[in-house]
Amino acid sequence: MQLLAEDLGETLDAQAFRAAIAEGRKTWRFLPTLAEIIEAAQPFLAERRDRMRQERERNEAADRRALPAPAYVAPQDTAGTLAETFAKIDANTRELLGQGKAASFAPYAERPHKIEMPAVSDASPALKAMMAEKLGRPA
Known part of the structure; x- marks a missing residue:
């Protein structure tokens, strides 16, 4: 059985292999072949595909019903x-x-909601001199 499990490792995952063995025990009299194990796993795989499809459809329906993300505006x-x-x-x-x-x-x-400052300032010469003094630049 270990050799069969290794051979089926790429085809079936562990859950499907366990389900196939559990189902096949009811009918197999001797060591099963790879084809018999894969055949016994088909009902489990079909059920799992159906569950995954239903889950995907539920998620898609929930996404369609979801509200859009709120838009936030800065108070200023x-x-x-x-x-x-x-x-x-x-x-x-x-x-x-x-x-x-x-x-x-x-x-x-x-x-527009946001007011852009003009590119050229209309500050008085005294204000410009004060700012130059604060910044350490010559006026």
Whole structure:
């Protein structure tokens, strides 16, 4: 049996080999051949393939039902969102007070959330001199 197990090592794993031996003991009268062991392992292998397919289908269905990952926005980059929120609050307050609809709009809605500093500074000469002094550079 050890030689048969070594020969079948590439074809069957240990669980399938054990299942084949357990199934074959019921019918084999003598030492089985390699073909008989592989044939006896087929029901176990078919059942395992079915279990793996069902598990894969469950995982795929769970992936389809999963919510998308949350998107986080840094608090310092929410100027546009806050402006739009306050514009909506102002419009709803006017409506509640009976003042009619205001021509409110979100002033930063089309702007990017992150404000980029200009490439050229408009700092005064005194401020530039102070910064040069702090950095140890000549003014």
